[in-house]
Amino acid sequence: MPPKAKAAGKAKGPAKRKLAEEFPPGEVLTDTAKKTWKLGTPIGQGGFGLLYLASDNTPKAVGPDAPYVIKVEPSDNGPLFSELKFYMRAAKPELIGTWIKSRKLKYLGVPKYWGSGLHEKGGKRYRFMVMDRFGTDLQKKFEEGGKRFPRKLVLQLGLRLLDILEYIHDHEYVHADVKASNLLLSHKNPNQVYLVDYGLAYRYSPEGVPKEYKEDPKKCHDGTIEFTSIDAHHGVSPSRRGDLEILGYCMIQWLCSRLPWEDKLQDPVYVRDSKIRCRSNIRDFMKSCFTTGHEPEEMIKFMEEVKTLEYTDKPDYAKLRSILQQGLKSAGATDDDRLDFSVSAGPSSVKAPKRKKAAEKEGSNDETDSAPAKKRRPAQKKEVNGVKKTSVRKTSVKKSSPKKPIREMETPTSPKAEVKKSRGRPKKTA
Known part of the structure; x- marks a missing residue:
């Protein structure tokens, strides 16, 4: 009996994290700044989150040339929250823009942070972040x-x-x-x-x-x-x-x-x-x-x-x-x-x-x-x-x-x- 209990304990880490459910195209998310984003088709999965094409033009359908992507994870998961700390402190568009001008650069290869928030659906909460494509x-x-x-x-x-x-x-x-x-x-x-x-x-x-x-x-x-x-x-x-x-x-x-x-x-x-x-x-x-x-x-x-x-x-x-x-x-x-x-x-x-x-x-x-x-x-x-x-x-x-x-x-x-x-x-x- 003890060996079985031991083996069961080894898998406890990943078992506690949930996989994200897939949202239908057209789902609208509202970030912490009250800006709305519309999801397009999912284009990938990483860790325990899904990645969607996205647009801030919510009246229209999200096309294949959408300029943004949104990553969505169940809010109980920690990975996206951890990375958000960096983006919110150091990757805001205005910070990057000021740096580019002061250094006279043509561009800076740091992804811009466009927004994040929590979204509820079906009684469940999800965390999301809007990024460049x-x-x-x-x-x-x-x-x-x-x-x-x-x-x-x-x-x-x-x-x-x-x-x-x-x-x-x-x-x-x-x-x-x-x-x-x-x-x-x-x-x-x-x-x-x-x-x-x-x-x-x-x-x-x-x-x-x-x-x-x-x-x-x-x-x-x-x-x-x-x-x-x-x-x-x-x-x-x-x-x-x-x-x-x-x-x-x-x-x-x-x-x-x-x-x-x-x-x-x-x-x-x-x-x-x-x-x-x-x-x-x-x-x-x-x-x-x-x-x-x-x-x-x-x-x-x-x-x-x-x-x-x-x-x-x-x-x-x-x-x-x-x-x-x-x-x-x-x-x-x-x-x-x-x-x-x-x-x-x-x-x-x-x-x-x-x-x-x-x-x-x-x-x-x-x-x-x-x-x-x-x-x-x-x-x-x-x-x-x-x-x-x-x-x-x-x-x-x-x-x-x-x-x-x-x-x-x-x-x-x-x-x-x-x-x-x-x-x-x-x-x-x-």
Whole structure:
């Protein structure tokens, strides 16, 4: 009898959360500012919420070109509420607009928060949030291009992400989960990229007072294991230097196809120790990534600059931009605001051997608190035109995964958007 009771307890986490019921097209929701929104057809499901096309023009039916999406979850669930904290504090359209003008930017790749509220139907309460609509994610582009991006594109993405991270950091938050699958192209402009999924966003400096460095064994290895920072491997809450370290790993992988520790992602201690060794000698690290030579000097300089940062230091974003811009110049390219994903011939690194299917030795993808090493994410099903398809996604290690980014499923007339589960989050500060 005792063993049975024990087994039953293991499943208590996900069982307590409810799946969202599907609303019919035309359902009207009223947000906290008394603005009304009309739901269109559902275009995806993530975690325990549904994603709908939406419009603020309630007299008319919501068409396929609707500019917004609305995520709806049962109000008893916590994931959407957690992410709302970031959007309500840091992603209001007027805040983003003021920043763009003050920095003389053409755009800023932070999704805008348009509204949220509670909705009652059939005696049940639901929480909803209104967001921008996006297109396909960069992980799909990366895989379509043979797991490599051209150097010019990588440096352009790095520059856009420095803009994004500087804004987020200036508003007291860090992202903690930068990666290709959390970067979405604009629905209307394929040359604009947005960083989504703030399920791990952490308020590192509430009221301007930075959190102190503190290791917590319960938080070890939070995030996406191949990219997460050395701090995260030690159980330290996310920081600005951690976001930039993660960005560096992403750019290096985009250039050379894989990182040296990707052969043993199921072992988080091995991954952590590999990153520590690589940080101790960045030039050798780059040689291990670009085994045919041609290691880009700007990435060595970028990682060396990040290495100098202390936990609470404010990064020199201008210097980091200068490093990437110099890389563009040495490559004979300019930042022309066009994102070209086509990979030219000519090797920059040895093509990586194929990784084992992520379905083997897989940890659960459920939203539960668990041991640090949930090794690889199982094959997930995506809907394309109503048909479920199985695909293998990037490996991650997480504690709890309440959130998915907003993106659209593929249809004959629109790009893909899907909602992706976030990794385990450090304790948030309200």
